[in-house]
Amino acid sequence: MRNFRIIFGATVAVLVIAVAVFAPYIAPHDPDEQNLCEGLSLPRSGHLLGQDKLGRDQLSRLVYGARVSVIVGLSTVFISATIGIFVGALAGFFRGVMDQVLMRIVDILMAFPGILLAIALTAVLGPSLRNIILALSILGWIGYSRLVRGQVLVEREKEYVQAAMALGAKSGRIIWRHLLINTSGPVIVQATFGIALAILAEASLSFLGLGAPGIPSWGAMLNEGTSFLFTAPFLSIFPGLAIMVTVLGFNFLGDGLRRLLSPKEDVSRI
Amino acid sequence: MRNYIIKRLLLTLPVLLGVSLLVFFFIHMIPGDPVEVMLGESAAPTDREALRKQYHLDEPLQVQLVYFFKELGTGKLESIFYHQPALQKVRERLMATLELALAGLAVAVVIAIPLGILAAWRRDTWLDHSAMGFSLLGISIPNFWLGPMLILVFSLKLGLLPVSGKGGISHLVLPAITLGTALAALLSRMTRASLLEVLGEDFLTAARARGLSERMVILKHAFKNALIPVITVLGLQFGALLSGAIITETIFAWPGIGRLLIDSIYTRDFPLVQACVLAIALSYVLVNLVTDLFYALVDPRVRYEEGS
Numbered sequence: 001m002r003n004f005r006i007i008f009g010a011t012v013a014v015l016v017i018a019v020a021v022f023a024p025y026i027a028p029h030d031p032d033e034q035n036l037c038e039g040l041s042l043p044r045s046g047h048l049l050g051q052d053k054l055g056r057d058q059l060s061r062l063v064y065g066a067r068v069s070v071i072v073g074l075s076t077v078f079i080s081a082t083i084g085i086f087v088g089a090l091a092g093f094f095r096g097v098m099d100q101v102l103m104r105i106v107d108i109l110m111a112f113p114g115i116l117l118a119i120a121l122t123a124v125l126g127p128s129l130r131n132i133i134l135a136l137s138i139l140g141w142i143g144y145s146r147l148v149r150g151q152v153l154v155e156r157e158k159e160y161v162q163a164a165m166a167l168g169a170k171s172g173r174i175i176w177r178h179l180l181i182n183t184s185g186p187v188i189v190q191a192t193f194g195i196a197l198a199i200l201a202e203a204s205l206s207f208l209g210l211g212a213p214g215i216p217s218w219g220a221m222l223n224e225g226t227s228f229l230f231t232a233p234f235l236s237i238f239p240g241l242a243i244m245v246t247v248l249g250f251n252f253l254g255d256g257l258r259r260l261l262s263p264k265e266d267v268s269r270i
Numbered sequence: 271m272r273n274y275i276i277k278r279l280l281l282t283l284p285v286l287l288g289v290s291l292l293v294f295f296f297i298h299m300i301p302g303d304p305v306e307v308m309l310g311e312s313a314a315p316t317d318r319e320a321l322r323k324q325y326h327l328d329e330p331l332q333v334q335l336v337y338f339f340k341e342l343g344t345g346k347l348e349s350i351f352y353h354q355p356a357l358q359k360v361r362e363r364l365m366a367t368l369e370l371a372l373a374g375l376a377v378a379v380v381i382a383i384p385l386g387i388l389a390a391w392r393r394d395t396w397l398d399h400s401a402m403g404f405s406l407l408g409i410s411i412p413n414f415w416l417g418p419m420l421i422l423v424f425s426l427k428l429g430l431l432p433v434s435g436k437g438g439i440s441h442l443v444l445p446a447i448t449l450g451t452a453l454a455a456l457l458s459r460m461t462r463a464s465l466l467e468v469l470g471e472d473f474l475t476a477a478r479a480r481g482l483s484e485r486m487v488i489l490k491h492a493f494k495n496a497l498i499p500v501i502t503v504l505g506l507q508f509g510a511l512l513s514g515a516i517i518t519e520t521i522f523a524w525p526g527i528g529r530l531l532i533d534s535i536y537t538r539d540f541p542l543v544q545a546c547v548l549a550i551a552l553s554y555v556l557v558n559l560v561t562d563l564f565y566a567l568v569d570p571r572v573r574y575e576e577g578s
Contacts, residue, residue, distance in 0.1 A: 107281070108288040113513035113554045117292075120547050123535040124299045200412055204517055207414040208532055219414070226418045226521070230426050240415030248410035255406065 005256030009192075012249025019063055020070040027060035031216050040232045050234045052224060058235065061216040062242055068206075068217040069199045069246060072133055076198035077191045079137040084144020085187065089175045091145065092152025103149070106142050114139045118201060122210040129212040136201050140194065147190055151183035185261035192254035196247045203243050218243050274566050282559050289551045293544045294338045297325070300540070308350060308538050321350070325541070342548075349542040351534065356545035360527060364549060366436060367526035370449060370518065371511040373442050375504070377450030378457055383500075385454075386461025391488055393466065401458065408455025413514070417448040417521035434523040445522040449515060453507050460503050464496040471495075498568055505561025509554040516550075 019026060029047075035055030043050040049058040087106075091099040114136075121135035155161060156179065164174050205211050206219025218239045225235030297304050305318050305327060322328050326337045341347045342357075349356045389401040424444060425433040432441050468474070469492055477487050516528030523529070527546055534542035 104284070108285050112289060112292070112551055113510060115516065116513045116547060116550050116554075119516065119531070119535070120296060120543065121299075123543065124296050124540075126301060196410070203412055204414060207412075208517065208520060209536070222412075222415060222418070229418055229422055233422050236415070236418050236422070240412065240419065243412050243415060244407075244410055247412070248407060251406055251410050 003256070005252045006260065009249050009251070009253025009256055012245060013195075013253055016066055016246050016249070017070055020066040023063050023067055027057075027063040029057035029060040031056060031060040031064040033057070040228060040235075042232075043234055049238050050232065052221070052235055053228065058221070058238060061221060062218070062238060064216045065218045065221060065239070065242070066246075068129065068212065068215055069202060069243075071129065072136070072202040073195040073199045073250075075133045076136040076140055076201075077194040079133065080140030080194060081144050081187065081191050082141075083137070084141035085148050085180065087141065088145035088148025088150075089152055089180060092149040093156055093171065093175055093179065095153075099149070102145070106145055109139055109142050112139065115201060115204060118205060119208065119210060122205055127205075127210050127213055129215070132202055132205055132210075132212065135205075136198055140198070143190060143194070144187065147186055148180075148183055151186060152179050155179050155182050186258075189254055189258045189261060192250055192257055196250035196254065199243070199250070200247050271566065275563060278559060278562055278566075282555060285555055286552070289555065290339070290342070290548065293548045293551075294335060296544055296547070297327075297540050298331075304540065308540055324348075347541050347545055349534070349539055349545075351537045351539040351542065356542045357549075359530065359542065360545045360549045363525060363527040363530045364553070366524060367512060367515050367519070367528060370442070370445055370515050370524055370526055371508060373446035374449030374453065374511050374515070374518075375508055377446045378453035378507075379504070381450070381454040382457035383461055385458040386500075387465060387488065387493065389458065389462040390465035390469065391484070398462075402462070405455040405458045408451050408458075411451060413448050413452060414517050414521060416451060417444070417518060420444045420448060421521075434521075436525055441522075445518050445524055448521065449511060449518045452514075453511060456507065457500065457503065461496065461500050464499045465492055468492045468496045498565070501568075502561060502565050505564060506558060508561075509557040512553050512557065513550050 033056060035051065038047075038051050038055040039053045041047060041051040041055070043058075047057050047059065049062065052058055052061070087102055091102040117139055118132075118135040121138065122131055125131040125134070152175075161174060161178055164178055169177075202211070202217070203219030203222070206217045207223045209220075209223065211217050211220045221239040222236055222243070225232070225237075225239060228235050300307050305321050305325075306313070309317060309321060326334045329337070338347075345355050345357045347356045348354070349359055352359055385401050385405070389398045392398050421433055421444065424431045431443055435441055465488070469488075474487055474492055477491050478484075482490075513528075515524075515526055516531060518524065519526040519528040520532050527549060531543065531546035531550070534540075534546060
């Protein structure tokens with residue numbers, strides 16, 4: 001079962017990333033090419049997933065839409081994890097005042113609902129890919145910082161760290177060379193779930209009309225599709241399926257990795 | 271307990287202040303001239319000047335901050351679009367959101383608790399794997415897709431339930447399922463995990479030794495003890511439901527605060543955006559506070575640990 005989760009999740013993740021990277025070679029049509037006479041056409045050969053109201057090929061737009069999901073998912077996780085690991089490592093290693101101050105900031109930010117802040121920030125800053133990533137990263141780092149802090153607090157008491165300290169190793173070296181390497185497992189798991197969350201959040205923003213304009217994205221396609229739910233339901237079904245399978249894939253991968261990397265948590269943790 | 275409540279209330283104050291400050295700075299984060307963004311490029315200079323004066327944007331930042339808290343306290347923060355106090359508008363809509371969130375919570379509990387119990391009871395069988403696979407699916411289904419799909423099947427194809435709007439119970443069914451599904455998925459995993467932890471305890475071995483059936487052991491003894499973390503998650507997630515209702519309300523044209531927020535973003539009514547964000551964030555903080563207090567009430571270990 002564990003292997004199934006990892007294999008399924010990794011296959012979906014690799015496929016989505018490959019589709020995003022090779023979009024120009026995979027997409028059968030230009031995603032922005034309009035053909036108003038064929039607007040809302042049903043799926044058929046030549047346009048396997050049908051055409052939207054402007055006659056654009058839905059399959060090609062789905063293929064290009066993977067780019068937005070992958071860029072937002074990976075960038076948000078990269079930025080959030082970098083900040084979170086840095087803050088968590090400082091708080092956990094130095095403890096004392098630094099820990100107190102950083103963790104109180106974390107507490108305050110945790111009290112703020114994530115999607116609400118993302119919506120408000122994107123609305124204020126203006127819809128663009130950069131602003132979406134920024135809005136999602138502003139709260140995204142919190143989870144990593146708490147996780148890394150907890151791990152570092154435990155690890156720093158272990159003998160190998162004490163030995164490194166006794167040998168006169170500098171704090172930065174101990175954190176970088178010893179502590180972070182040994183806390184990487186849970187961070188990788190969290191990052192995998194984080195990609196799923198970021199993809200879902202981006203799609204939510206795009207669905208609400210706050211996504212990057214002019215670029216095909218799954219959430220925006222779904223938003224457009226809901227206007228034609230009765231006459232052309234396929235316009236809503238396929239983008240939603242794409243989001244669901246991608247998110248499910250990353251969730252399965254995260255779940256499988258957690259069970260693999262933390263076997264003790266296999267039973268008790270959700 | 272009293273000390274714990276006082277400490278918890280004091281800890282909430284910086285959070286409330288932080289949230290209010292964040293909301294205050296929203297208008298200042300708008301790139302360019304916020305007045306131009308709100309009124310549009312074609313607005314008359316006199317209108318711009320009036321709006322700039324109304325929101326004290328011509329004053330220094332610290333003075334603006336004082337005005338902001340003063341207007342917030344006296345309820346004078348005014349919506350540009352509706353020409354009425356923003357907080358009044360927010361209050362009208364908050365009840366509808368609360369109704370929807372409670373219905374979503376009910377759906378989640380009805381699905382999740384039996385599913386979680388079943389998965390723990392039949393651990394590592396196909397039933398457990400199916401229930402947990404189903405719950406992972408539930409977490410992964412975007413509610414902005416589930417909603418339209420439910421409308422497609424139950425409203426447009428079968429004609430059983432209304433497409434959108436607010437009315438009787440029938441109007442509440444599809445939005446509640448849309449909102450509650452992800453929580454149901456999370457809660458069922460939590461229930462399973464919590465039950466599995468309790469199932470290994472000695473008092474249950476003793477119950478089994480007294481000849482109780484496994485069903486009685488789980489339902490009568492284990493479940494009660496497994497419930498505390500589940501209730502905590504339920505409380506914390508209720509806050510998330512309030513903010514998560516934004517999307518559900520948009521799909522079903524539910525006249526709640528989430529829809530008001532999105533509408534006010536489209537109309538660039540930033541004072542109303544501020545009021546909506548503040549109200550949702552405050553509800554979230556308060557629900558979390560109540561959950562924490564409840565947790566401390568039912569589990570004395572929490573207040574002792576926090577107090578020390």
